[in-house]
Amino acid sequence: MSERYTITETSVGSFLQAMTASGRRVLGPKLVAGRIEIADINTFADVVQNGQSVVSAKGVVFPKVERLLKYRFEGKNIALEDVEPQAQPTVLFGLRPCEARAFHALDVVFNWDSKDKFFNTRMANTTVVGLSCTQADESCFCTSLGSRPDDTQGSDILLSPLKAGGFVAEVLTDKGKALVALAKDTFQPLADDAALVPPATVAPAFDAKALQQELAAMFDSPLWAEQSLRCLGCGACAFVCPTCVCFDIQDEADTKQGQRLRAWDSCGMRIFTLHASGHNPRDKQSQRWRQRVYHKFAYYPERLGTLGCVGCGKCSRACPVDMNLKQHLAQVAEAASQG
Amino acid sequence: MEANIYKPYLMRIAAITDEAPSVRTFRLEFADAREGEAFTFTTGQFGLYSAFGEGESTFCIASSPTRKGYIECTFRETGRVTSSLADKDVGDIIGFRGPYGNVFPLEKWKGKNLVFVAGGIALPPLRSVIWNCLDLRDWFKDITVVYGARGVNDLVYKNELEDWGKRSDMKLVVTVDPGGEKPGWTGKVGFVPHIVEQIAPPATNSIAIVCGPPIMIKLTLPVLAKLGFGKNEIYTTLENRMKCGLGKCGRCNTGKSYVCKDGPVYTLAQLEHLPAEY
Amino acid sequence: MEALQNKAKELLAASAVKVVIGYGKGTGESRRPIFVRAAERAGDLVVDTACTQNLATYLTKAEVRALGRIAIVAIPSTLRSILQLAAEKQLREENVLALAIVDGGVRELATFDAIEEAVATIPDAIGEADQKMIDKLTAMSVGERRAFWADELGRCVKCYACRSSCPMCYCERCTMDCNRPQWIPVASHAIGNLEYHMVRAMHLAGRCVECGTCGAACPVGIPVHLLTFFAEQTVRRQFGQKGGASAKLDYAMSTFKPDDKETFIR
Numbered sequence: 001m002s003e004r005y006t007i008t009e010t011s012v013g014s015f016l017q018a019m020t021a022s023g024r025r026v027l028g029p030k031l032v033a034g035r036i037e038i039a040d041i042n043t044f045a046d047v048v049q050n051g052q053s054v055v056s057a058k059g060v061v062f063p064k065v066e067r068l069l070k071y072r073f074e075g076k077n078i079a080l081e082d083v084e085p086q087a088q089p090t091v092l093f094g095l096r097p098c099e100a101r102a103f104h105a106l107d108v109v110f111n112w113d114s115k116d117k118f119f120n121t122r123m124a125n126t127t128v129v130g131l132s133c134t135q136a137d138e139s140c141f142c143t144s145l146g147s148r149p150d151d152t153q154g155s156d157i158l159l160s161p162l163k164a165g166g167f168v169a170e171v172l173t174d175k176g177k178a179l180v181a182l183a184k185d186t187f188q189p190l191a192d193d194a195a196l197v198p199p200a201t202v203a204p205a206f207d208a209k210a211l212q213q214e215l216a217a218m219f220d221s222p223l224w225a226e227q228s229l230r231c232l233g234c235g236a237c238a239f240v241c242p243t244c245v246c247f248d249i250q251d252e253a254d255t256k257q258g259q260r261l262r263a264w265d266s267c268g269m270r271i272f273t274l275h276a277s278g279h280n281p282r283d284k285q286s287q288r289w290r291q292r293v294y295h296k297f298a299y300y301p302e303r304l305g306t307l308g309c310v311g312c313g314k315c316s317r318a319c320p321v322d323m324n325l326k327q328h329l330a331q332v333a334e335a336a337s338q339g
Numbered sequence: 340m341e342a343n344i345y346k347p348y349l350m351r352i353a354a355i356t357d358e359a360p361s362v363r364t365f366r367l368e369f370a371d372a373r374e375g376e377a378f379t380f381t382t383g384q385f386g387l388y389s390a391f392g393e394g395e396s397t398f399c400i401a402s403s404p405t406r407k408g409y410i411e412c413t414f415r416e417t418g419r420v421t422s423s424l425a426d427k428d429v430g431d432i433i434g435f436r437g438p439y440g441n442v443f444p445l446e447k448w449k450g451k452n453l454v455f456v457a458g459g460i461a462l463p464p465l466r467s468v469i470w471n472c473l474d475l476r477d478w479f480k481d482i483t484v485v486y487g488a489r490g491v492n493d494l495v496y497k498n499e500l501e502d503w504g505k506r507s508d509m510k511l512v513v514t515v516d517p518g519g520e521k522p523g524w525t526g527k528v529g530f531v532p533h534i535v536e537q538i539a540p541p542a543t544n545s546i547a548i549v550c551g552p553p554i555m556i557k558l559t560l561p562v563l564a565k566l567g568f569g570k571n572e573i574y575t576t577l578e579n580r581m582k583c584g585l586g587k588c589g590r591c592n593t594g595k596s597y598v599c600k601d602g603p604v605y606t607l608a609q610l611e612h613l614p615a616e617y
Numbered sequence: 618m619e620a621l622q623n624k625a626k627e628l629l630a631a632s633a634v635k636v637v638i639g640y641g642k643g644t645g646e647s648r649r650p651i652f653v654r655a656a657e658r659a660g661d662l663v664v665d666t667a668c669t670q671n672l673a674t675y676l677t678k679a680e681v682r683a684l685g686r687i688a689i690v691a692i693p694s695t696l697r698s699i700l701q702l703a704a705e706k707q708l709r710e711e712n713v714l715a716l717a718i719v720d721g722g723v724r725e726l727a728t729f730d731a732i733e734e735a736v737a738t739i740p741d742a743i744g745e746a747d748q749k750m751i752d753k754l755t756a757m758s759v760g761e762r763r764a765f766w767a768d769e770l771g772r773c774v775k776c777y778a779c780r781s782s783c784p785m786c787y788c789e790r791c792t793m794d795c796n797r798p799q800w801i802p803v804a805s806h807a808i809g810n811l812e813y814h815m816v817r818a819m820h821l822a823g824r825c826v827e828c829g830t831c832g833a834a835c836p837v838g839i840p841v842h843l844l845t846f847f848a849e850q851t852v853r854r855q856f857g858q859k860g861g862a863s864a865k866l867d868y869a870m871s872t873f874k875p876d877d878k879e880t881f882i883r
Contacts, residue, residue, distance in 0.1 A: 035838050037772075054837055055774065064774050065804045068345040071391050078391050078432045082343050113600070114585045117341040138644055219614060229680060230650040232781035236836045239774045246589035249345070249582045250803045253392035260345065263804040264774065267589060271794050273580050273616070276396075276418030281579070281593070281616040285680055291592075291616075299595040320670075320778045320834035322649035419796045 002152070003177075004190045007159070008166040011186035012044045018183035019091050024127075027060065028094040029053045038092070047094035049161070050135040050200075052314055056242035057092050057099055061122040062106060064239070068118070068249070069260040085118045087125040091179065098142045098312040100130040100154035102242030108304040109245050118262075127175045130155030131167075136200035139313030141326040145208040147311060149199040163195040205326050206333035208297060208307055214336035215298040219290070223335055227328050228289035230321045235266030237315035237323065243296070243308050246272075267291050293332070344585060347389050347434030348374055353409060355429055358495035359488075361416040362460060363425060364401065368409050370432060379438075380404050382445065382471040383464075383576065383604040386437025387584045388412055390423035397581045399603070400438060401463040403470035410435070413463035413495060439584040440603050443468050443548070443574065445478065452481040454540045456559055458531050458551030459488045462495050464576045464603075465550050473509065482509040483540050487531040487555075490519030512538060532558035542567030548574045560607065570608035577603045577610075579617045593617045618664045620722040621690065626659035628688050634714055635685025638675050640668040650675065654684070662690065664718055671828035673698030673784035677707055688714040693739045694828030696732050697861025698784040701824055703729045704866040707787060729864035736862065743827050743846055750843055751850070767807065770814060772837040775805040779831035779841045780817060785824045785860070792816055814844055822848035823869045826861035 007015065019026050020042075029048040030039040036053040038060070040046075070081040092099075103123065110119035132150035133140075142148060152158045156176035159167040169187060171180055180187055238244040248265040251258055265272060268288050274280045282288050296308030309325075316324040349370035356364040369375030380400055387395040396418075402411035416425040424433065445468075453472060457465045472479055484503065488494045494513065503511045514527035514534045527534055531551065540547075547568050549559055556575065563573055579591040579598040591598040594613040605613075625637040639662045641651035648667045652675075653659055673695045675681045689695060699715055702708045715726040717735055726732045742748070754762055777793070780786045792800050793813060801816060802809040825845045832842030853859045856869035873882065 033838070055772075065806045065809075068343070073391070076430050076432060078349055078434075080346065080349065082346055109587050112586050114344045114587075115341070116587065117343060120341070225680070229652045230675075232674070232778070234778040234781035234834075235774075235776040236778045236834075239776045240836055245587070247582070247587070248803060249395065249588070251389075251392055251394045252802055252804070258392045261804050261806075262345075265588070265590075266776070267592075269777070272590060275578070275580050276421070285678075287616065294594075295589070295592060299592065302595050303597075316644060318778075318836035320782050320830075320836075322643040322647055324644045327644070419799070422797070 003171045005169045005171070005180075005187035006162065006166055006190050006194060007169050007187055009044055011183075012167070015183045015186045016041065016044060016093070018186075019093075019179065022089075022182050024089045024091050026091045026093050027057070028092060029096070041093050047131070049094065049131060050133055052096060052137075052140075052312055052317065053099075054314065054318060055240045056102065056312070056314060057095060058102065058106060058242045058244075060090055060092060060126055061103065061119055062110075062245065064264050066118055066262045067259050068262050070257070071253075071259070072257045073253075073255065085121040087122045089125045089127075091127045091129060093129045094131040094159070095128055095155075096133060096312065097130045097149060097151040097153070097155065097158065098140075098147065098310040099242050100128045100158075101147060101151060102310045102312070103128070103154050105243040105300070105304075105306055105308055105310070106245055108306055112304065127156045127179050128154060129176075129179070130158045132158065132160040133200045134161060134197045136202045137313070139316040139324060139326060140200075140202050140311060141205055141313060141329075142311035143202040143204045144206050144326065144329070145307055145309060145311045149202060160199075161197045163197050168194060168196060205330040208309075211329065211333055211336075212298050212301050214333065215294060218332065218336060219294075221335065223332060224290040224293075225284075225286040227323075227331070228286045231268070231285050231289055231323055232321060233268050233270055233285050233288065234320070235264070235269055236318045236320060237292070237325075238266035238268060239264050240314040240318040241309075242312060242314070243310060267295065293329070297329070345436070345583070347387070347395075347436040348378075349432050350410075350435045352427055352429050352431050352433065355427075358413060358497070359460075359493045361425070362413065362493075362495055363416075364411055364413040364463075364495075365424075365427075365433075366402075366409050366411050367433070367435065375408060378410075380410070381438070381442040382467045383442040384438035384440045385464075385584070385599075385603060386410075386412070386435050386439060387581070388414075388420075388424065389434025389436075390420050390427070391432075391434060393423040394420045395434070395436070395582070396420040396424070397578070397584065399464035399467060399576065401466050403467050403474060405471055405474040413460075413466075415460050436584060439599055441601065443471075443604050445471065445475065448472075448546050449478045450544070451479060452540070452545040453479050453483070454545055454547045455482075455484040455486075456531060456535055456547060456549045456551070456563075457484070457486045458555040459493060460495065461550040461552065461555075462486055465548060466496060466499070468548060469503075473506075476508055480544070483512070483538070484509065485512045485514070485531060485535050485538065487514040487516070487527075487529075487534065488519070489516050491515055491521045491524060493519070530558070531555050532562050535559055536562045536565075539566060542569075542572070546572050546574065550576050570611065571606050573607040575605060575607070575610065577605060577617050579603075591617075618662070621664050621716060621718065622659045622662050624716060624723050624725070625653060625662055625688065626656045628714070629653065629656040629659065633686070634688040636681070637662065637688045637690070637716070638672050638681070639690035639716075640664065640670070640672075652681070652684070664690070668692065669829075670782070670833065671695050671698055671784055671826070671830040673702065674782055674787075674830070676702060676713060676784065677787035682712070686712055686714070688716055691715040691717045691726070693736070694826050694830075694861075695784075696726070696736050696739075697826035698828070699732055700729060700736060700864045701785060701826060701861040702787075703864035704868075705824075733863055744829070747829065747840075747843065747846060750840065751847055754843065754847070766811070769839045770807070770810045772839055773805060773810040773814070774837065775803075775810065775813065776836065778834040778836060782830045782834035783821075784826075784828075784830075785821055786817070792820070814841060817841075818844040818848045821845045821860075823852040823856070823858055824860040825849040
């Protein structure tokens with residue numbers, strides 16, 4: 001299916017213009033006040049070519065607040081108003097391949113038997129143009145999960161930098177083709193001797209497939225209490241994460257009308273599992289930490305056929321107390337091998 | 340418009356029964372009769388009931404699927420949503436999303452004896468099954484129900500208990516905890532696990548369905564094991580904190596199981612593979 | 618650094634404490650909180666200018682308290698937090714040993730009195746950059762300030778890293794978690810964000826030790842510490858009371874004095 005072209009940096013600029021002219025909103029990793037954010041991309045110079053945004057791009061398909069329903073109180077009656085997700089066609093441009101892969105993990109949850117129209121509408125209107133990484137940092141661990149810094153999974157088009165300048169553009173899906181068609185003349189045929197800049201070196205710290213098996217026997221390990229001693233039980237890791245999807249549903253109303261909202265939530269927070277009776281099945285932080293690891297690395301693969309993590313490392317960078325997931329998992333793998 | 344899976348049915352409260360202190364039953368009719376006609380469910384399933392403006396709460400569907408035209412739920416006033424529901428009158432509108440979850444496998448129980456053991460506010464989920472089984476009476480052999488509560492006032496479905504007590508096609512044993520009896524009480528006095536031990540329902544060709552507060556379940560399971568009930572012959576229904584009911588929000592995830600999708604009905608054999616995080 | 622490591626080793630070997638809370642090497646050049654329980658791991662402890670996080674937040678964490686008597690590596694703000702926690706009856710003197718980092722070494726402060734004495738000698742000022750920001754914000758018009766915070770708080774995702782990292786936010790049932798009534802909307806929209814941060818600043822006025830850990834904890838770089846600093850400075854100016862000065866409670870927001878300049882309450 002994939003077609004390969006080259007595109008120069010200047011041509012990328014024309015490509016961006018063509019996308020914007022077509023009514024699409026173009027977002028990508030951009031430096032804003034010293035932080036990398038997913039923000040409006042106007043020129044190619046805006047795009048941060050290596051380095052991770054603090055918060056993932058998942059907000060484009062799964063916003064931090066989403067209205068699910070509206071209603072009005074009319075005497076004894078309720079008038080329900082359905083909500084249609086407003087999804088402007090969007091291009092995520094220059095996204096890290098790990099982030100591109102993450103949408104699949106969201107998709108399997110939002111379409112597990114019942115279909116979530118809010119996610120689906122937004123996802124259908126989003127095209128992903130990934131950009132391979134030629135640099136990584138010590139929090140990255142995509143290679144431990146069977147992926148790589150130039151992984152094509154999840155991208156509609158994947159750009160990889162060429163040594164001589166410009167990029168190889170691999171067009172992988174119909175959505176990608178539709179985007180290319182907007183600016184056909186900016187894409188040139190790929191020369192045989194086009195040399196790629198080598199992708200970033202990311203030494204694997206553990207093996208996710210092996211980990212999934214090992215976790216089965218480690219539920220009662222004292223390691224979870226040890227690792228989570230410094231964990232503060234906030235939601236920073238879950239909220240910056242491109243695959244975390246746990247959410248809350250909240251009603252906000254006055255005497256005349258109200259709305260039902262969906263909001264990001266985190267299994268790390270104590271009240272996540274708190275029953276109205278006061279009983280809390282996961283009352284200790286060690287149980288909540290364990291849940292995070294097991295949900296992403298054991299339950300997801302078993303039930304949904306995919307890992308609940310892409311190894312981007314955003315959680316580790318965002319954590320106020322440096323809960324470095326790669327390090328923790330390497331430690332788990334080591335403890336498992338010692339039996 | 341694509342279906343909004345979070346949009347509830349509008350239900351009118353047709354009748355309210357005060358079962359016990361802070362416990363009431365709603366009989367609900369679909370505000371849109373066509374939706375009511377199209378609606379089906381299987382015993383064991385639950386729903387999310389809305390108090391618009393406050394939120395949603397999870398209760399089993401306490402009526403039997405064999406009774407058409409309405410569904411019922413029984414709840415205890417505990418928090419924000421249930422308090423708001425408890426304030427509502429006949430004629431008021433609430434929401435209902437469902438049916439969700441897995442079911443009690445009545446087909447598998449054909450030809451067997453059924454022993455229901457319930458405590459306190461945990462009778463509602465079993466009440467759906469009991470009525471369903473009574474409505475399909477010739478599918479099963481002996482039906483025994485052991486139900487207990489802290490005190491006489493705490494027993495729910497008091498009228499139905501009277502009816503069940505009079506039926507010749509089932510055996511009903513009602514008990515209250517020691518100290519919970521009142522003058523004139525003709526039922527048993529004793530904790531549910533002790534009463535089950537006393538009655539000693541035979542395990543051969545039998546299924547046990549247990550639901551109650553954790554301590555009751557904890558003490559009843561060994562009694563049933565001693566009587567010879569195997570782990571695949573003991574069923575229970577779980578509760579867990581829920582929001583979406585659809586396996587998406589993550590809240591009810593326990594071990595690799597989602598109580599809203601893989602449950603709420605579990606056999607003891609399945610339960611033993613779950614971490615005790617529910 | 619060696620002085621601290623030796624001290625920690627000594628305390629653990631003698632079982633005088635069951636855990637030493639301090640700083641260790643984190644990812645890259647960062648520092649992370651560590652919990653040293655075995656004497657032979659005392660060498661993991663690090664002391665340098667990168668150790669700025671206020672570790673006192675762990676003194677009220679159940680899992681940490683369950684370990685037994687605690688020694689805690691204490692930078693000035695941690696000492697102040699210990700006093701404020703003591704004033705609010707959250708700490709028992711015998712359960713906490715402060716290891717104050719002083720020039721060339723480490724000082725054991727085993728009583729709240731000793732900590733009070735030590736704190737009295739430490740100058741009060743917040744960082745220059747932060748004071749400049751507060752002055753800049755104070756000089757703004759209400760409209761300008763509103764625009765500034767709307768812009769900053771637009772990034773807030775209600776992760777509560779700020780609340781969780783703050784030593785004074787130890788309430789088991791935070792106002793935010795209360796749903797009867799739902800004082801503050803849960804969701805991370807404009808009102809949900811603004812009201813949360815305002816309430817937190819108010820709940821810290823007179824209790825904040827100005828460590829800045831909340832702002833440092835924010836993953837999206839919102840300077841939330843400026844809000845609590847401002848509330849704290851206001852209380853100091855208006856009532857002459859400040860957080861973390863003493864182990865005896867002196868909390869302006871819950872104290873009425875007959876000579877209060879406000880007459881509406883009489």
